Amino acid sequence: MEASSSFNRNRSKLMNSEKIFRYLLIGSGVLIVLIAIGIVTTLFIGSIPSFKEFGFGFIYSTDWNPTQGRESYGALPFIIGTLVTSVLALLITFPFAFSISLFLGEYFKNGKLPSFLRSVIDLLAGIPSVVYGLWGFYALRPIITDLGLNAQGFGIFTSSIILAIMIIPYASSLGSEVISMVPGSLKEAAYSLGATRFEVVKTVIIPNAGSGIFAGYILALGRAIGETMAVTMLIGNSNKIPTGIFDLGNTMASLIANQFGEADGLKYTSLVEIGLLLFVITGIVNYIGKLIMKKLSA
């Protein structure tokens, strides 16, 4: 009798901790969802005053004027600056990232040299943004000045080069993975028909792994769009629409980093709205990247 009741007590205790554990598991998932919802609603609520003031004009207005009494804020110069800088960075990265993907995924899969290159790429991903910015400022900027591309060496082009180096790891890693997964039988079939390796790359590997490589670039673009410190230090932080790639400019992330600290009132909510736009843009870009990847694995 006594034994059975203690058995039951233990059993119910066990069931309890079992239940708690299951709730904990689901609870953590719910927490993640709540965090995401929280982020979105926080940004929305924060940008309501600015939206009330400027409406959708905020997106295409080119004015950023914090003078008291004549305050007017528009996001267009920063949206353009962000897109130009990151797309240019992606274009610069492309030949390098593509070469690395092929090098690691097809040409030299094993051995000391590729594992060396792999470590280098990993380390590149580990360097903090602010250090890239420093290096860009002290080592790259003088070169840009010497070439006469920009008087002070700042600007979109300078930041794009640094961004390009920063996103090499992200742009190349997915590519080398999908290239190495191209079925060997396909490649061998092409070789047996007398194709050279270059022709195999062109006619077998790229058609097969192309969308995966592309997805990697899209995800790298998402990285570049949200990058802050290195860009802040190099782009020149002008609030006008850039007239060319050697002109000064500003990105959304860099603008927030520069002006958020001292902001209040209308400027503060405008900056939060810029944050919301940045969140939405990176969200869309990443979503497209994931979509391509999903199609790939399906």
Next chain:
Amino acid sequence: MNTSAQISNAKLNRRLLKDKLFTYAIIFLAFLSSVPLFLILFELIKKGYKQINISFFYKVAPDTMEAMVAVKNNEIIPGGIANGIVGTLIIVGMASLIAIPVGIICGMYLAENSKGKFAGVVRFIVDMLQGVPSIVLGVIGYIWVVKPITAGFSSLAGSVALSIMMLPSIVRSTEETLKMIPGTLKEAALSLGVPYHKTMLRVVLPSGISGILTGVILGISRIAGETAPLMLTALGSAAISTDITEPSSAIPLLVWEFYNDPNLVDMIWSASLFLLILILCLNLTAKAIAKRWKVQY
């Protein structure tokens, strides 16, 4: 007959040449990409090693005047980055305290419910969180903690922002690792009458610990060098601050401060060098763990 053979020969040679050139181009470009790393390392070591001495680790960052006098007398700038080191330890430590338990449990949930609908939603959101720019998380930290809770810039706000940032990598690495652990292991424990939660916590989780640890360390190394979100949350402080409701410095914040102060320029390199070495060590540790205790069955 002869000429057609010559033509096809020339064509073949051209194809082979193209192939060769392409191979060389690939090798050249791949290795050209590794040049910046060495240039950066070289620059940091060359300019930074002078400042690194014992006082670098226990003295706080110097103020502008001290630095100016020292530079004028051609001396090494006195002071160190102790306020940054302590700040980084506290901020990153608190962020880990928040993110590691939540991340591991959530990763377990996703691994256990690989096909559930809600799990799919969670997985999607984790992916999306991974892509949120760090500066946006800084804004979130500001609105969630700086304004309502600590009524001013604080290291707690920085930790909250960074914890959201490191969460996705912990969740995904936990999920990926646990998925590799064979179901038979779990079934064996369950069939012996071990309750489900004990099976998960004492059998499944420990067998995947190295993969999870790798994810955690990579997550830490990802946030240790973050500057932008801390500019909006922890702000920076000249003194060592251990109160989490007060502003605090961090190593990347110090680099930013030194960068903006012409008198302190010499300090940039040593602080960056230290930060970089710290992060490289974390990465190497993660790699070593992944290699040494590979999860395999």
